[in-house]
Amino acid sequence: MSPLFTPLTLRGLTFPNRVWISPMCQYAAEDGLVSDWHLVHLGGLATGGAGLIVAESTGVTPEGRISPYCAGIYNDEQTEAWARIVRFVHQQGTLIGLQLAHAGRKASTSAPWTGERRVPYADGGWPTVGPSPVPYGDLPAPREMTEKDLAAVRDAFAAGAERALRAGFDVVELHAAHGYLLHEFLSPLTNRRTDRYGGSLENRMRYPLEVVAAVREAWPDDRPLLVRISVTDWAPGGWDPPSSVELARRLAALGVDLVDCSSGGLLPDAAIPADGTYQTDLSETIRSGAGVRTAAVGRIADPRQAEEVLASGQADAVLIGRAALRNPRWPLAAAGQVGADLPWPVRYERAKPRPTPVENS
Template sequence: MSALFEPLRLRGLELPNRAWLSPMCQYSAGADGVPTDWHLVHLGARITGGFGLVLTESTAVSPQGRISAADVGLWSAEQVDGWRRITDFAHAHGTAIGVQLGHAGRKASTMVPGHGRGSLPPEQGGWPALAPSATAYRGFATPVAASTTELDRIVADFASATERAVEAGFDVVEIHAGHGYLLHQFLSPRANHRTDTYGGPFENRIRLLVRVVDAVRAAWPDDRPLLVRIPGTDWVDGGWTPEESIELAVRLAGRGADLLDVTTGGLDPDQRIPVGPGYQVPFARRVRAAVPGVAVSAVGLITDPEQAEAIVGDGDADVVLLAREALRDPSWPLRAMARLAPRRLTESYPWQYSRAVPAPSTVDLTK
């Protein structure tokens, strides 16, 4: 049996394989943050495409936490109803679905991609961005340094969004603490210049994320898994380091995180990333070695079925997340299955597409 197509159990949820859809912003919600027909069709294609778990794009826990005015959210009952339409579709087709909860911090209130760059001007509906410190991401407006009262509210917003995720029918929640958004900003000395209990030493910089993890885990049912996306490195001097990632992973493993989704970069425009196939996999490998009791995922330029199979089969990660490749090919897992685990094809194809199942003569049935 292919390692990529072995099931994985996280708490009370069994996922049929280890090829999952990575969260990817679509910037296609209305001003109310409700998912639209685009989200149903976009996620629906991957729901029927064989992914073991489908994760939504980063979903804002508050209006202020949106990256752009076209972001989806989970702060209202109307949004719950919009997501329920999509989770019902997933469950009707036997696919698990998770929501990634996030807050953009100093990268909030930006122009919608394709409609401009940089921060959205106030006269066009922009709003003040909150951050650890009043230090802008280059090219963006200067944010407001969050008060401790505002940080308390943000923790509560994550908890409330988690409760709405239960109402919306999600199977998994992921906390987004990577890609230069708010929780990552607190982790990194390049963005966090505070002198209170949320800044300075490692213990202080991880404080907000730890509080969010505790609040989300308390609001999330015990039988459902919690994922946390963490940075492996900032790729810049004076930033977050791989050693800090490992120490953070150990802490989160003891606080109810069931899978650590290891990514890199996005915090500082001075980053220098040696981009290439699987370039982030070594960071996942190190975290997995440090926390053997917790699952770890790898993401980043994973495109080929044999490449994904090797990552899981060699023990570099428990799961691979597909991003751009999944945009190009919504049925990537079915294509990979035809090459790696052809005996699973008939049970995995939607019956409406059964005429497209590759004939046995075209695949190697010895695998």
């Protein structure tokens, strides 16, 4: 059987295959409420045969959103809006997860297509917070968080997990990558605190691990918990793979079931490779070094390449992003290319490719 289309069981949940859809921000929410756009976007992906869809980075507080157009899960109305989408996805026989996030110093910016990549405090935005008053590029410096702030955001992550459960999500993923709040605590380039949350590796990991522990306690034991990390900052003196291996060990000890291995995002000018394998080696480093399950992500677009990532032991699942935007039924197409037979939605079965009959000569 194709490794891409082999089931994977984490806790009480079995994923029918290992082709997962990566969380991708849509900048289509209003007051944190997901919209018809999200229903169509995620609903279309749900017809494509993926083993799991992870919905976009979703703020656990209003100030934790990347932009005023980003999704939230910090009130009942938002929870119900998500529940509508989850119900539709489940009706297609597809599993869905939610990425819980706080954007830290990279919050309160414009949507990326507004002309400038990031406009601070755009469209009624807000001042930002972070571990230390270190700005991202030319954005304003964030306010350094107090221990009271840290407790409030930690509790908001746990409350977000409880709301995700009420909305019906099968999985939650914590966003500790791409230069957002939890990543900012991990990296010495953005965490310059002198208290128990800064300085040594142990101290810099303390707050993200506290958040993970709070979410694991709030999330049912029989449902998987994932964490996305940036394995490296791609910058001298920054967060690096050996630190990520140690973090992954700690995450596993707290009950994290899979580490989603991305990279970068902390600095606007980091030199990051752009080919379709630049992060699969990072996934393998974490998988072998920490003895945890991992997922590989980042410009993976060819089914044969995705198969090799799994067959070679670099990851336990692959996350598809841009390729799924180009073709929401990428998993179904990939199955055909690697000789697997996935069931198609009954309304689309007439379009399923059939073997070409061989004519007798």
